Amino acid sequence: MKLARRAQGIGASPTLAMNARAKEMKKQGIDIISFTVGEPDFNTPDHIAAAGISAIEKGFTRYTPAAGLPELKEAICAKLKRDNGLEYQAADVVVSNGAKHSIYNVLQALIDEGDEVIVPAPYWVSYTEMIKLNGGTPVVVATRAENGFKLTPEALAESLTPRTRAIFLNTPNNPTGAVYSRRELEQLAEVLVPRGVVIIADEVYEKLLYDGIVMTSVASLGPEVKALTVLINGVSKTYAMTGWRIGYAAAPRELAQAMANIQSHATSNPNSIAQQAAIAALNGPQEPAQQMLAEFAKRRARMVEGINAIPGLSCRKPEGAFYVFADTSDLYGQTIRGQKITDSISLAEFLLTEAHVALVPGVAFGDDRFVRFSYATSMENIDKGLQRIKDVLTEVR
């Protein structure tokens, strides 16, 4: 069958693909340790799940307003004020089927054919594909590990053209864990605001911060920046609610309205039951989220220490999220067990088949010198998986 051009240029998400391969091997009875997952391994906290159950029991199973329940929008506005010091009205908020869907809506509402969208690399895998699906051109701008994987104002200024329409700023970052300071964001905003570039601020990992690092929400830099910013967040990562599919955007009114209209024709409202659960997540006790963070902090320490003890691997300590982006480029060109390691894909393949450890190759995030480890898995798995990698890599010659 002849597919549309837009479909021909798009592949499956590489993180999901690697995860699927690992699952397939597991099914065959092979004991695979997976560091590929992009979701907390905890259950949704009880009080949130109970709100979902109660919604079903009460028959709260019909259409809601397409852009989300007024009560949920109010809970989101209250959260944005409480946590981020931001004033939004319910009409500025669009609730969608996950933050991924919110981002898709933004691009649908904003991008015309040939518009450029800046994507600092390493980047979350779906940004570039979603830009392409909407007729835009991703302009990937490399960052450097020496700069903490953060975009500099100089590199940003060089990447702007008259066609630049928007930029993705993902803090804390997937896959690097980098968190921009207020000053760093201000310096970027000084370049962006005079050019009227829209900032798509992806803050889904905002609650996963370590070592006392403070989150600055891009929109909080001031009214001029807020007027150009679409804030993206959701409940997936903070409340272990990935399967419930609730994300949201808070945006300048005109853009929010356009997104709501698009959503009303594409998907209608996000799941009514999940919306009730999201209200409980945002308005309810935050201790379960803090407990998860405390556990992630312990795992991060073990993961970073373990990776740096493996010959050929090195990593910096991520400030946020639950990933470690490890430099594996020292191994490229080496032959292990008769297999030549040439790049992040051949290394990930090698470690999957020989060490039975699944990782996501860095090329998927726009940097082939690295692989991504997720520590959203048990301490036992971290120890076991890292030991397996160490065992095979010490055979390097």
Ligand SMILES: Cc1ncc(COP(=O)(O)O)c(C=O)c1O
């Ligand atoms: C950077 C980033 N943004 C957005 C999302 C989407 O989250 P969700 O659609 O589950 O809300 C993810 C999920 O992996 C992510 O890593």
